[in-house]
Amino acid sequence: MQTILAVDRLTKRFGGLVAVDDVSFDLFEGEILGLIGPNGAGKTTVVSLISGTITPSTGKVLFQGAPIAHLPAFRRSRLGIGRTFQLMKPFPGLNVLDNVAVGALFGTGGGKSQLREAREDAAKWLAFVGLGHRERQRADELGGPDRKRLELAKALAMNPRLLLLDEVMAGLHHGEIDEVVSVIRKVQSRGITVLLIEHVMKAIQSLSDRVLVLHHGTKIAEGAPQAVLNDPKVVDAYLGTRRV
Amino acid sequence: MMRPIGSIAFVAMLLALVFVPWLAPPALIQFGTTTLLLATLAQSWNIIGGYAGYASFGNSVFYGIGGYGTAIAMVQFGQPFGVGILVGAVLGVIFALLLGLPVLRLRGHYFAIATLALAEAMTGVVSNLDIAGRNIGLVLPLRKGDAFFYELSLGLLALATLTVFWISRSRFGFGLIAIREDEDAAGVMGVNTTLYKALAFLLAGFFSALAGGIHAYWITFIDPVSAFDITLNVMMIIMAIFGGAGTIFGPLVGAILLASISELLATEITGMASLFFGLVIVVAVVFMPRGLTDLTRRFPGLGWRYFRENLRLHRL
Amino acid sequence: MSLLLQIVVNGILLGGLYALMALGLALVWGVLNIVNLAHGAFIMLGAYTSYYFFTLLHVDPFAALPLCMLTVFAFGFVLQRYVLNLIVRAPMFNTLLITFGVDVVLTYLAQIVFSADFRVVNPSYAGANFTLLGATIPLVRALAFAMAVALTLTVWLILGHTRLGRAVRACAQNLVAARLYGVEPRTVYALTFGMGAALAGAAGGLYGVVSQINPYIGDPLTAKSFAISIIGGLENPLGVVVGGLFLGILESLTSLYIGSTYTDVASFGVLVLVLITRPRGLLGKTT
Numbered sequence: 027m028q029t030i031l032a033v034d035r036l037t038k039r040f041g042g043l044v045a046v047d048d049v050s051f052d053l054f055e056g057e058i059l060g061l062i063g064p065n066g067a068g069k070t071t072v073v074s075l076i077s078g079t080i081t082p083s084t085g086k087v088l089f090q091g092a093p094i095a096h097l098p099a100f101r102r103s104r105l106g107i108g109r110t111f112q113l114m115k116p117f118p119g120l121n122v123l124d125n126v127a128v129g130a131l132f133g134t135g136g137g138k139s140q141l142r143e144a145r146e147d148a149a150k151w152l153a154f155v156g157l158g159h160r161e162r163q164r165a166d167e168l169g170g171p172d173r174k175r176l177e178l179a180k181a182l183a184m185n186p187r188l189l190l191l192d193e194v195m196a197g198l199h200h201g202e203i204d205e206v207v208s209v210i211r212k213v214q215s216r217g218i219t220v221l222l223i224e225h226v227m228k229a230i231q232s233l234s235d236r237v238l239v240l241h242h243g244t245k246i247a248e249g250a251p252q253a254v255l256n257d258p259k260v261v262d263a264y265l266g267t268r269r270v
Numbered sequence: 271m272m273r274p275i276g277s278i279a280f281v282a283m284l285l286a287l288v289f290v291p292w293l294a295p296p297a298l299i300q301f302g303t304t305t306l307l308l309a310t311l312a313q314s315w316n317i318i319g320g321y322a323g324y325a326s327f328g329n330s331v332f333y334g335i336g337g338y339g340t341a342i343a344m345v346q347f348g349q350p351f352g353v354g355i356l357v358g359a360v361l362g363v364i365f366a367l368l369l370g371l372p373v374l375r376l377r378g379h380y381f382a383i384a385t386l387a388l389a390e391a392m393t394g395v396v397s398n399l400d401i402a403g404r405n406i407g408l409v410l411p412l413r414k415g416d417a418f419f420y421e422l423s424l425g426l427l428a429l430a431t432l433t434v435f436w437i438s439r440s441r442f443g444f445g446l447i448a449i450r451e452d453e454d455a456a457g458v459m460g461v462n463t464t465l466y467k468a469l470a471f472l473l474a475g476f477f478s479a480l481a482g483g484i485h486a487y488w489i490t491f492i493d494p495v496s497a498f499d500i501t502l503n504v505m506m507i508i509m510a511i512f513g514g515a516g517t518i519f520g521p522l523v524g525a526i527l528l529a530s531i532s533e534l535l536a537t538e539i540t541g542m543a544s545l546f547f548g549l550v551i552v553v554a555v556v557f558m559p560r561g562l563t564d565l566t567r568r569f570p571g572l573g574w575r576y577f578r579e580n581l582r583l584h585r586l
Numbered sequence: 587m588s589l590l591l592q593i594v595v596n597g598i599l600l601g602g603l604y605a606l607m608a609l610g611l612a613l614v615w616g617v618l619n620i621v622n623l624a625h626g627a628f629i630m631l632g633a634y635t636s637y638y639f640f641t642l643l644h645v646d647p648f649a650a651l652p653l654c655m656l657t658v659f660a661f662g663f664v665l666q667r668y669v670l671n672l673i674v675r676a677p678m679f680n681t682l683l684i685t686f687g688v689d690v691v692l693t694y695l696a697q698i699v700f701s702a703d704f705r706v707v708n709p710s711y712a713g714a715n716f717t718l719l720g721a722t723i724p725l726v727r728a729l730a731f732a733m734a735v736a737l738t739l740t741v742w743l744i745l746g747h748t749r750l751g752r753a754v755r756a757c758a759q760n761l762v763a764a765r766l767y768g769v770e771p772r773t774v775y776a777l778t779f780g781m782g783a784a785l786a787g788a789a790g791g792l793y794g795v796v797s798q799i800n801p802y803i804g805d806p807l808t809a810k811s812f813a814i815s816i817i818g819g820l821e822n823p824l825g826v827v828v829g830g831l832f833l834g835i836l837e838s839l840t841s842l843y844i845g846s847t848y849t850d851v852a853s854f855g856v857l858v859l860v861l862i863t864r865p866r867g868l869l870g871k872t873t
Contacts (some may be wrong), residue, residue, distance in 0.1 A: 077458060079303055103460035111458075117451035119516075128448045131441050132460030184460060325679045327686075372862045379621050379678045383812050384861045390809050391854035398847055500805060504686055511683070544694040551687030556672050556678045584676035586772055 027054040030188055030219050031076065036085035038071055045071045047243040048085075053188070058210070058220040060234030060251065062227075064264055067240040069111060069223045073190045076221075077109040078102040089188070106134040108186030110177040112193050116165035122176060123148050123161040126183045133184025144183075151179045155209055171202050178209065188219045195226045203229055227255065239263065276435025276519070280431070287424055291417035299416045301486065301533055306423035311502065312509035313430040314477035319507065320515030322470040324374065327503050328385030329478050331369070331392050332362045334469045334497035336479025337486035338396060340407045344487070346401055351413070355483040357370035362479025363472055370471040374464070379455075389498055397494040407493025410486060419488040426484065427522075430477045436517050446470055447516070501544065503523060508551050514563030523562055556581070588720045593838045595721040599731045601834025603792055605733050606734035607807060608814035608826040609741060610785030617745075617758040618778055620670065622679055624689035625811055626804030628783045631692070632790025633799040634700055640707050641796075647707050647795050648729060655784040662783025667776035674775065689804060696801035700843070704736040707794040730792040732873035737788055741781070742823050754778050813857040819867020828868055 031053035043135040046068045053059055061069050071256040074080045074244060076087055078099030087095040094102055108129075109211040117125050126148035131137045138144040152158045160168065168176060174194050181189055191210070195203050207229055214220060224230050230251060239247040241263040247254045254260060285457050309335065319325045339358030343349040349357070373384045437443035445466045448456035457463050486492045501551045505528075513524025528550065535542040557577045558565050569576050594760070611625045622628075632654040639645040639653055665688065673680045714725040747752040756764040757774045764771060793807075810833065818829025833853055840852040860867065 079454070079458065099457045100460050100462050103458060109458060111455070115452050115455050117448055117455070119451050120447065124444075128444060128456070128461075129459050131444055132448075132456075134460075137441075137460060140439065141439055141444065144441075144444075180459065325682070327682070373858070376861055380684060380816075380861055380865060382679070382682055383621075383816070384858055386859075387809060387813065387854040387857045390806065391851050391858070394848065394850040394854070397853075398845070402654065429755070501690070504690060507683065508687075544690050548687040548689075548691035548694065552669065552684050555676075555687070556669070556683045557678055559673075559676060581672060584673050584680070586671040586674040586775060 028030050029053065030055040031088060032088040034086040034088070036072065036075060036087065038075060038080065039083045045243050046075065049240070049245050051238055051245065051248060053221060055219055055221060056214070057235040058214055058222060058233050060230040061223045061240065062230060062237060063240035067238055070192055073109060073192055073221065073223060073239070077107055077190055086175040086193040088140055098260065102115045104130065104134060104136055106187035107190065108181035108188070109190035110181050110192055110194055114173045114177045115174055116168070116173065118166040120165055121161070122163050122165050122168070125165045125176060126179045127150055129180045129183030134186060137184070148183055149200060151183045154182065154212070155179045156205065171198055174206070176229060182213065184207060186218060188221065189213060190221045192223045193225065195224060195229055207233055231255065280519070284428055288421065291420050296416060299420050303416065303420045303423050305529040306420070306427050307485055308509065309522050310423070310427045310477055310481045311431050311506040312348060312521035312525045313427065313434055314474040315506045316434060316510045316515060316521045317366045318474040319435065320510055321443060321446040321450065322467055324467060325382050326385040327382045328389035329506060330476060330498050330500060330502040331389045332366060332475040332478035333482035334392060335365050335504060336362045336482030337492050337497045338402055339479065340483035341410050341486050341492045343403055344410055345408045351487055354487070355480065358483035359476055359479050360473045366472045366475030367468065370468050374467045374471060389500060389503065393494045393498045397575055405494065406492060406511060410490045410492065412490050413487065419484060422484055426477070426480055431518065431522065433473065438518055442466065442469070485509060508547060508554070511561055512550065512554050516559030518562045520561055520563045590787060591719070592721045594835060595723060595843050597835030597838030598831060599723065599727040600838060601831035602734040603789065603796065604810065604814055604834050605830025606737055606792070607789040608811040608830055609738055610782035610789070611811040612815040612820055612826045613741065613785065614779055614782035615815065617754055618679035618775055618781065621678065621685070622782070623682055623685040623808060624692060625786055626806070626808030627689045627692035627805050628658050628662065628786035629790040629793060630696060630801065630804045632787030633794040633803070634696065635787065636794045637705050637707050646709055647791060648733065651733065651788055651791045656786025656788040656844035659780040659784035663776045665779035666779035667772065670779065671775060693801055693804055700801060702800055705799040709763055709795070726795045730796055733792060737785065738827060740828065741785065745823070750777070778827045778847065807863055813853050816857060816867055817860050819869040821866065823871040825867055825869045832868070
């Protein structure tokens with residue numbers, strides 16, 4: 027299997043706080059890697075380091091063999107890295123279609139050069155995530171679950187090779203979760219690699235090819251979902267050590 | 271975006287305006303020229319403030335630089351106007367790049383304050399330069415014929431508006447809008463925010479400088495205080511906002527309306543222009559912060575509730 | 587060497603006044619997140635108030651300070667309560683624009699009412715000075731400096747140690763919670779803005795004694811107050827003091843070594859530099 031992303035001894039310090047501590051892992055092309063860990067474990071920080079919102083204190087990030095740790099975010103997007111944000115921020119003044127069109131215009135390889143083409147692309151991706159009927163609505167009028175779909179569509183419109191999903195299922199109920207799971211499966215079937223931060227364990231179990239666990243900024247487990255989720259270290263991290 | 275009726279109306283209006291110098295009294299031609307130049311300033315502000323969302327309070331810097339570039343070329347180096355205006359424009363662009371790159375790294379009101387400070391500083395810098403005539407300024411060669419300047423200003427405004435029109439339907443424009451709506455998200459989605467902001471600032475500087483150059487030659491005089499007049503910033507911003515920032519025709523409508531009303535008032539009471547603009551700002555910002563274009567679009571549906579809505583959203 | 591000392595002393599005296607000038611702006615900005623572009627106009631109003639109390643009623647300018655403060659306070663209170671409160675939750679740009687509008691209106695009205703002539707407040711002791719450590723210190727400047735320091739300390743104490751101060755800080759941090767604790771934000775905002783205005787008025791009252799007054803002094807002073815607030819940093823209440831002293835000394839030195847026409851360039855140059863390199867100011871943290 028080809029490695030699409032290699033994270034090597036990645037560390038990020040904010041003042042005195044070490045948010046990510048010497049984390050290393052490989053991401054294989056076409057797989058879905060679940061990234062879990064208690065709140066504050068550093069998961070979003072790792073994703074931000076990969077997508078370029080922040081730069082590492084030390085360590086390397088290699089995308090398709092090339093080092094990207096110090097590239098600005100927009101260059102990494104052009105290379106094919108897309109991400110969604112936990113706090114969904116649609117472009118408020120634009121309608122749903124145009125929100126996604128931005129992704130199509132500026133995505134991998136520089137995106138499209140024509141507005142019309144970009145909008146056509148956007149329409150297709152909106153249909154893909156199930157938001158086709160809301161094209162003309164103002165993006166800030168969408169409700170929670172629809173906002174997540176929009177986030178996803180925006181990232182997908184960039185034609186990413188690697189998609190970083192940050193808690194797309196937070197706050198959804200069972201039926202909605204199942205829908206998002208099937209969309210993510212469709213994404214994988216198009217050959218896109220997915221890194222999935224989640225707290226919803228059933229989604230992690232059903233989607234992930236492998237799972238990685240962070241705790242206090244360090245990697246404490248990595249492997250097949252069943253094995254990892256039953257690892258006593260992981261259970262400990264989530265439930266805390268029992269005090270006798 | 272624009273519907274075909276809009277562009278037809280625009281072209282029609284443009285053609286009509288071309289013939290004004292043959293039909294109107296001198297005072298009206300002069301008023302027209304001033305308004306056209308102000309509208310160009312408003313439109314150029316629209317590019318950086320309206321589309322990119324970087325509210326510059328110091329675009330008068332480029333107006334002044336354009337004016338001085340033109341004046342110095344013509345007075346100190348004996349160049350014809352054609353060369354002078356080119357020098358002014360090139361200087362405007364160079365300064366936009368030099369000043370823009372550091373200042374565009376600031377966000378929100380810090381950016382606004384920095385541009386304001388730059389504008390204030392420029393007055394001081396220029397009044398110390400011998401080549402610019404220090405505090406006294408320069409007197410430019412006289413060219414008779416208001417019609418010439420009127421048509422030139424009209425042409426400049428048309429060019430600026432066409433540029434904004436192109437921006438509104440281009441990938442570049444979309445990038446600017448994304449930056450305005452959410453700069454971080456725009457970056458993550460692949461927009462080269464630094465480059466785009468600089469380009470927007472450059473365009474704004476370019477058109478402002480040209481306006482400054484035309485104005486300097488027209489009134490045959492330039493000095494630091496009038497060239498870098500801070501109140502120009504108020505006017506261009508409020509014209510763009512009142513008409514509708516981030517739209518193609520908003521700044522034009524705002525400029526023509528506000529300049530006309532201000533002119534009418536000025537004939538009644540001298541010096542009223544400042545008072546008028548000040549009051550317009552206060553009222554407009556409270557009741558119609560998104561300008562006339564938004565108002566005309568939503569008032570038919572909402573009626574007076576439009577104003578109440580704006581209040582409700584923003585009051586303490 | 588004593589020339590340099592004189593210059594530095596001049597700078598410090600100026601700096602104290604500058605600090606007071608910027609204090610009102612920094613207070614309102616830091617606490618209410620309102621950027622008041624009409625701040626200089628308030629200073630101007632304070633100066634004229636002092637002038638008229640002195641010329642018409644022969645009140646000593648220092649004694650008239652409370653009156654200046656009260657007058658401008660009232661004005662600021664009303665402005666905030668009935669106009670600015672309407673756009674508090676709007677994007678910051680709206681605040682900038684509206685205060686810009688207020689500034690323009692005030693300047694225009696001042697020009698109409700007071701005329702554009704230069705005015706000075708000249709109490710009988712205006713020319714007196716004394717020597718300290720080899721430097722000549724004009725009495726009025728020393729008094730102005732002392733008043734400025736006293737007022738700054740008072741404000742700092744009020745904010746930190748009184749109920750009003752706590753209410754103000756509560757509103758700044760969390761409006762909803764503040765409401766739940768019985769604080770009425772509309773009034774607190776108006777009171778705070780009024781305080782900022784009052785401080786500007788005091789600065790204006792002192793300004794009239796050390797410099798000339800006309801309707802147009804507002805804008806450059808607003809810009810200077812910004813420079814001071816940013817250079818010093820908004821996070822630390824001592825920021826304006828540091829910023830004021832820094833700017834005062836810088837302008838004094840510039841005036842001597844480069845030329846008095848370059849003082850503005852120096853001030854704003856430093857402002858832009860600080861904004862780019864250390865936007866949180868000399869006393870702010872770097873990240």
